[in-house]
Amino acid sequence: MTREAIIGGTTENGTWEEEFVLELRLDDVTGKAIGDALAVVRSHCEDTGETPYVAFGDPQAYARSLEFRDDEREPNTLGAWARALWPVGAMIAGFAVTPAAVSSLASGVDMAIRLGAVLSVAWGLVFLAVAVKALRVLLQNRLLFVTFVTVVMAGLVGFNVLARQEIAHIPAGMGLGVGIVLLGVGVVAVLRQPDDLVTEPLTGGHMLDEDSRAARIVSQVVGAWPWFVVFWVMVLSVAAWLTASR
Structure with a gap:
């Protein structure tokens, strides 16, 4: 299944991936940990041929259901x-x-x-x-x-x-x-x-397109x-x- 098809499951607010990433960003999850979670989603969709929305449901609800270690969140000291x-x-x-x-x-x-x-x-x-x-x-x-x-x-x-x-x-x-x-x-x-980029677990490459909604929001605000x-x-x-x- 192509990457374009994988991110094709959309909500009215943008692509599934973008909503997923934004929700985790708002929950103070680090870019590396977000990349790990996103890689799991992509791998599952590639193996099964399902869209993220079919496989994981609402992106915000799925993001909130995940658990992360303290070192996978931004420090609150x-x-x-x-x-x-x-x-x-x-x-x-x-x-x-x-x-x-x-x-x-x-x-x-x-x-x-x-x-x-x-x-x-x-x-x-x-x-x-x-x-x-x-x-x-x-x-x-x-x-x-x-x-x-x-x-x-x-x-x-x-x-x-x-x-x-x-x-x-x-x-x-x-x-x-x-x-x-x-x-x-x-x-x-x-x-x-x-x-704090969302990075690929194996290669360390940037996982989000620079023109994606998530990337634009972060870039514009900062x-x-x-x-x-x-x-x-x-x-x-x-x-x-x-x-x-x-």
């Missing part, structure tokens, strides 16, 4: 969380600092580090942790996802607008440099995080969101410069 969150924390700090530094530089005054900026960083990290834990629910409900992002952005902006208490002052140029470095380091660190943050930092910085220059 404090160290693993710290390694995952520090680049994002750096980006959020850069997001908070850079526009404020630009405004101070345009006004010719020292930059005030405000309570709102500190609260924004903490807010962003808390909601990032929530997003990681609730990713399955967020991806399954578009309205909930949009609402979640809106609340996060509203908090980031709201703290900076409402919590104006000054807790320290630094030269505006130094603040701008720190903000750019934090943003740049965070972006580079996120983009350089190793890919690749696009750091540049989304950079875009908004640029927009807010230009607005801060124009406002302060009046």
